[in-house]
Every structure is written in structure tokens, then in C-alpha cells.
Amino acid sequence: MSLIRSHHRRFVLTALLTASAAGCDLICALLPLPTTPETRLIVPGPAAVGPATPQTDVVAFTQACLAGHLSDVYWPVFESPPDAPHPVVILLQGANVDKLWFRGVARTVASYGFVVAVPNYLSAVPPGLLTRWSIVPDLLDALSAIADDADSPLFQRINVSRLALLGHSLGGAAALAAVQNRCEAPLCDGRATRPDALRAVATYGTDLQLPLDPTADDPISIDGIPVMILRGDRDSISGFANAGRTYDRLINGPRALVSLIGANHFAICDVNNPPGSVIDLAQPQLVPSVSTETIGRWTAMFFRAFVLGEDAARDYIAGGSAGDTNATVIIEY
Numbered sequence: 001m002s003l004i005r006s007h008h009r010r011f012v013l014t015a016l017l018t019a020s021a022a023g024c025d026l027i028c029a030l031l032p033l034p035t036t037p038e039t040r041l042i043v044p045g046p047a048a049v050g051p052a053t054p055q056t057d058v059v060a061f062t063q064a065c066l067a068g069h070l071s072d073v074y075w076p077v078f079e080s081p082p083d084a085p086h087p088v089v090i091l092l093q094g095a096n097v098d099k100l101w102f103r104g105v106a107r108t109v110a111s112y113g114f115v116v117a118v119p120n121y122l123s124a125v126p127p128g129l130l131t132r133w134s135i136v137p138d139l140l141d142a143l144s145a146i147a148d149d150a151d152s153p154l155f156q157r158i159n160v161s162r163l164a165l166l167g168h169s170l171g172g173a174a175a176l177a178a179v180q181n182r183c184e185a186p187l188c189d190g191r192a193t194r195p196d197a198l199r200a201v202a203t204y205g206t207d208l209q210l211p212l213d214p215t216a217d218d219p220i221s222i223d224g225i226p227v228m229i230l231r232g233d234r235d236s237i238s239g240f241a242n243a244g245r246t247y248d249r250l251i252n253g254p255r256a257l258v259s260l261i262g263a264n265h266f267a268i269c270d271v272n273n274p275p276g277s278v279i280d281l282a283q284p285q286l287v288p289s290v291s292t293e294t295i296g297r298w299t300a301m302f303f304r305a306f307v308l309g310e311d312a313a314r315d316y317i318a319g320g321s322a323g324d325t326n327a328t329v330i331i332e333y
Contacts, residue, residue, distance in 0.1 A: 052297050052316055054111035060153065061107070064146075067138035069119040072099050074110035075154055082113075085147070087162035087307050088197075090139055091118040092131045092171030094205065094268075096276045101269040102168070104288060108296025109166065112304060115158050117143065129276075131171050133178040134192035136163075163197040164303045168268050169238060172206025176246075179222050200306040202228040202299045204268045205235055207242035208249070220246070222253040226306040229256070230295055232263030236282040254306065256317060256331040258298050260291065263326075267291035286326060294326045 058077040063070060075086065089109055091102055099118040110116045117139055123130035140160050147158035167175035170187075177187040179201050181194040201222075206229070209216050227250055231243035240259070247257045262285030266272050270288050273279050284291065304313035321328050 052301055054108075055113040056111055059107045059110045061103075064142075066117060066119060066142040067135065069121055069135060069139070070099075071117050071119040071139070072103070072106065073118075074106045074116040075157065076110055076113055081157070085157050085159040086113055086115045087159050087164065087199075087303070088140065088143055089114045089116045089164045089166055089303065090136055091116060092133065092165060092167040092174050093118070093120070093129060094169030094171055094277065096129045096278075097168065097266075097269060097274050098129060098276070101271060101274040104270045104292035105166075105268050105296040105299075108293055109300045109303070112297075112300035113308075114164075114300065114303065115143070115154065130186065131167075131174055132187060132189050133165075133174040134183060134188040134190050136165070136178065137192060137195055140195060140197065161197050162199055162307050163195055164200045164202070164307050165198065166299055167201070167203045167206060169205045169265065172203030173208060175201045175203055176206070176208065176220070176227070179225050179227060180220065181223070198225060200226045200228075200303050202230060202302055204230040204295055205232065205238045205243075205265045207238045207246045209239075209242040209245050216245075218249065219251045220249045222250050222255070224253045226254040226256070226302070228258060228299065228302045230258040230260065230268075230298065232260045232265065232267050232284070232291075234262060234264040234282040234284060235267075235280065237265040237278060237280050254331070254333045256302060256329065258295075259328045260286070260294060261326055261328070262286045263291050263294075268295050290326060294324065298324075298327065298329070 056076045056078050059074050060077050061074050064073050091106055093099055099120045102118050106116045106118050119135060119139060120129055121131040121135055143158050144160045146152050146154050147156060149155060165175040165178060174187040178194050183192045229243055229247040231240055233240050247255060260267060264282045264284040265280040267284055267286060272284055301313045301316050304310045305317055317329065317331050
């Protein structure tokens with residue numbers, strides 16, 4: 001793309017995406033934030049084929065305190081910004097997996113035209129990074145305030161009326177609970193209601209097949225909200241078969257199943273077995289740069305198909321693996 005070929009061109013972003021620390025928890029309020037957003041080049045991975053080409057090669061990154069949660073925020077940078085603002089993707093982390101380890105997949109999704117927010121949710125009981133989907137409405141409000149701030153680099157660039165959720169492991173279970181509008185512990189605190197803006201959900205390393213659960217074979221109504229289940233054939237934590245069983249239970253809406261070849265539970269992360277997380281003893285065969293690009297690309301194309309209604313993205317997904325040697329794809333309407 002032109003931004004790669006003209007590598008001498010530099011994008012200097014002098015404004016910092018910030019949200020007021022008022023109302024932030026103590027940790028979020030005290031942590032210093034950078035004074036200039038970091039920029040990164042996104043290069044399509046070796047599996048990128050056909051029309052699945054990022055919208056831009058440049059993605060900006062910064063940290064912000066969003067609704068009391070220290071968050072990483074990514075957004076696409078264009079030489080000539082498009083007329084329409086970018087939809088929002090909120091990435092809900094796996095249990096005790098810091099937001100830091102989702103940079104690769106978040107950058108990839110953002111490069112396809114989305115503002116991606118990755119919050120750290122610090123749970124008090126039990127203690128740890130144990131996310132809840134009930135943070136989503138407050139995050140949307142915080143992003144809306146940023147979009148209304150004339151001093152923000154994202155001024156008028158965020159479309160909070162179009163939302164997608166990407167969840168890893170526990171975060172995926174929380175995203176599926178949001179689809180069902182079920183606000184129950186431990187996946188939701190308080191009395192949250194599914195945002196009307198929610199248009200699509202994707203999960204990786206997630207299954208709802210709990211041992212001894214009498215409802216483990218009951219249908220899961222997704223209420224017309226498209227859901228993509230991504231799984232790795234070397235996942236020894238969630239389980240390849242269990243993710244497939246969860247997919248089979250989805251009813252009342254479009255659904256897709258993406259199976260990665262050579263991927264374990266942490267293929268969505270920048271490192272295998274991130275510090276603090278449960279250990280997946282199965283070693284991956286895909287390196288993180290490939291697995292995160294593959295997961296990010298299929299997720300982004302699914303979101304472009306159903307959040308933006310893009311025909312080319314629907315055709316790409318309908319093509320099955322579309323020549324991708326690292327994944328197989330099924331989609332059903």
C-alpha cells in the first residue's frame with residue numbers, strides 16, 4: 001500500500017486521546033499516560049488473501065482511562081480520512097491476560113477501519129483481571145465523549161452506534177452473555193442492559209460447555225446478532241470440540257465457525273502463555289505474528305460484513321477458507 005511504499009512519510013500525532021480521570025479507580029488515575037500516541041505500521045500477514053486487505057497500514061495507539069478502566073485504544077490513520085466515522089470494537093480479555101498481550105490482534109482489527117478499545121478490568125472479588133460485559137455501556141459513553149472532544153485525535157471519528165465485541169476465553173463467554181442480554185455473575189455486574197449498538201460478536205478460545213451443567217446442550221439464542229466462534233485445534237483449555245459444541249447450540253441469527261490449524265488457547269495473544277494466565281501445555285505450531293493476523297483478519301472481515309453491511313466482506317467469508325492455509329471457515333445464515 002502507498003503508506004508502506006512511501007515509508008519516508010511520517011504521521012505525527014500531537015494530541016493525546018484522554019478521558020477525565022474523575023471517577024477512575026485509584027490504579028487507573030495514578031498511572032502516568034503517554035504525552036504522544038505511539039504509531040505502528042500494520043503489514044498484512046502471510047495468510048492475507050483476496051479482498052481481505054487492511055484499509056490502512058498505519059494504526060495509532062495510546063492508553064486512556066475509560067470509565068475507570070485503564071485501556072489501550074487503537075485507531076486507523078488515513079492520508080485522507082473517510083467521510084464516515086469508525087465503528088467501535090471492544091476486546092474483552094481472557095482471565096488474567098493483560099491488555100498488553102492483545103496488541104497484535106487489536107492493531108490488525110483496527111487496520112480494517114475500526115476503533116478498538118482493550119480495557120483492563122480489575123475484579124475485587126475474586127481478585128484479578130476477570131472481565132465483565134457490564135463495563136461495555138460505560139466504555140461506549142467514554143468513547144462518545146472522546147468523539148465529541150475537539151482536542152482529541154478521534155474528534156468526530158468514532159461511531160458509537162455501531163459496536164462489535166471480540167472476546168478471548170472468559171471475555172468471549174462475557175460477550176456471549178451480552179448477546180443473550182444476561183447480566184449474571186460472574187460475567188456481569190449490576191443491572192447492565194445489552195447496548196442497542198451491538199451488531200456482531202466474535203470469540204476465540206471460548207466454550208460454554210461447563211462440566212455437569214444440565215443446560216450444556218440447550219440452544220443459545222443470539223437474537224439476530226451475528227456470532228463468529230474462532231477456535232484452535234491445539235487448544236487444551238477451552239477445547240476444540242467444546243467450542244464446536246457451543247457453535248452448534250447457537251440459534252436465531254447468522255453464525256460462523258473459524259478453525260485455526262496449529263493454534264492453541266493463546267493464539268490470539270502476542271506471546272504463548274502470557275504471564276499470570278493459566279498454562280496451555282499444548283505448544284502452538286503457528287507463530288504469534290501469523291495467528292494474531294489470521295484471527296484479526298477473519299474477525300475484521302466478519303465485522304465489516306455485519307457491522308458495516310459490506311458485500312465484499314460477506315463474499316470473502318462465504319468463500320470458506322478463501323485460500324487461507326491456516327484456517328477453515330463455515331458460515332450459516
